[in-house]
Amino acid sequence: MISISSECLRAIEQDAANCYPYECCGLLLGFDRSGPNSELTNSIATATNHANSFDITDAKAGPTPEKLSVRTITLVIPAVNRREEAIRRRRFSIEPEDFLKAELAASEKNLSVVGIYHSHPDHQARPSANDLAQAWPFFSYLIVAVDNGQVGFPTSWRLNDDRKSYTQEQVLVTPEADQNLCPKDSD
Amino acid sequence: MSVTVKIPAALRAYTDGLSDLALEGQTVGQIIDALVERYPDLGPHLKDDDGQLQSFVNVFVGSKNVKNSGGILAAVPDGETLMLVPAIAGGSGDN
Numbered sequence: 001m002i003s004i005s006s007e008c009l010r011a012i013e014q015d016a017a018n019c020y021p022y023e024c025c026g027l028l029l030g031f032d033r034s035g036p037n038s039e040l041t042n043s044i045a046t047a048t049n050h051a052n053s054f055d056i057t058d059a060k061a062g063p064t065p066e067k068l069s070v071r072t073i074t075l076v077i078p079a080v081n082r083r084e085e086a087i088r089r090r091r092f093s094i095e096p097e098d099f100l101k102a103e104l105a106a107s108e109k110n111l112s113v114v115g116i117y118h119s120h121p122d123h124q125a126r127p128s129a130n131d132l133a134q135a136w137p138f139f140s141y142l143i144v145a146v147d148n149g150q151v152g153f154p155t156s157w158r159l160n161d162d163r164k165s166y167t168q169e170q171v172l173v174t175p176e177a178d179q180n181l182c183p184k185d186s187d
Numbered sequence: 188m189s190v191t192v193k194i195p196a197a198l199r200a201y202t203d204g205l206s207d208l209a210l211e212g213q214t215v216g217q218i219i220d221a222l223v224e225r226y227p228d229l230g231p232h233l234k235d236d237d238g239q240l241q242s243f244v245n246v247f248v249g250s251k252n253v254k255n256s257g258g259i260l261a262a263v264p265d266g267e268t269l270m271l272v273p274a275i276a277g278g279s280g281d282n
Contacts, residue, residue, distance in 0.1 A: 023278055023279070025275070027275075083276075083278070087278075087280070090278050090279050090280030091276070091277075091278035091280055092276065092277060092278050093274070093275065093276035094275040094276070096245040096247075096252060096272045096273070096274060099272060099273055099275055100272060103195075103196075112196050113196065113197075114196075116275050116277075118277060118278065120278075120279040121279070123279035127277075128277070128278065128279050128280065128281050129281040130277055130278050130279075130280055130281055131277035131278065131279075133243075134242065134243040134274070134275075134276045134277050135243075135277070136197045136198075136232070136243065136273050136275075137197060137198070137200070137201075137232060138196065138197035138198070138200060139197055139273075141277075161228075163231050163232070
């Protein structure tokens with residue numbers, strides 16, 4: 001499960017809308033909690049759960065949803081999509097130097113880079129073969145579809161150990177920013 | 188020839204949680220091989236079926252990204268730091 005504040009989610013939605021029809025991308029900073037019996041899980045009833053179902057589509061191996069850590073996103077760092085303009089509608093990449101800056105920012109706040117977000121303009125919010133080929137373990141891959149400029153609700157995925165499939169994780173939106181670490185629009 | 192290898196958070200589940208390792212080798216390839224020998228489950232995440240570095244893995248020797256300047260053949264001086272850095276990419280296009 002991945003928990004994200006409404007404020008952080010708005011930052012992602014805004015980035016996706018601003019970049020349309022190109023793909024946006026950025027880094028998700030936060031932390032893992034101990035597991036499914038964490039305090040967060042116990043508070044689900046008081047939060048807003050936007051996931052209609054908890055499919056484990058494509059999960060043929062690797063960790064089961066029950067074994068995935070509970071993850072909280074407290075800071076979103078938009079990144080520049082470094083792909084060439086001609087293919088930026090269907091591709092994104094983040095420079096390693098940008099990733100290192102985000103890691104440094106995370107460590108200064110006692111956080112970690114725990115995921116990546118990107119948009120799929122006029123395409124479903126599911127990982128593509130291209131996403132799979134370049135995916136890293138551990139990270140949550142948050143995807144938002146943007147249909148004619150309208151940003152949909154995100155899905156989130158973690159690579160399985162076989163490198164051939166993902167496990168979909170539930171996305172939980174909380175009303176307030178955790179630790180008040182999300183950047184404001186003017187930042 | 189000992190170098191310090193910095194493991195990104197995303198791969199520490201495969202290195203018993205360790206972020207820094209001391210390994211022997213004179214080139215990036217030799218050090219990656221030593222790393223995979225110690226932690227075999229890391230192999231698929233670092234090297235492809237042909238034994239080449241995966242396209243989504245960057246290697247910094249000191250402050251220099253050697254992915255496109257030497258790659259696995261790049262020399263790593265004794266006492267230097269080798270850092271594995273994710274190359275984050277993807278997108279909706281399937282080809």
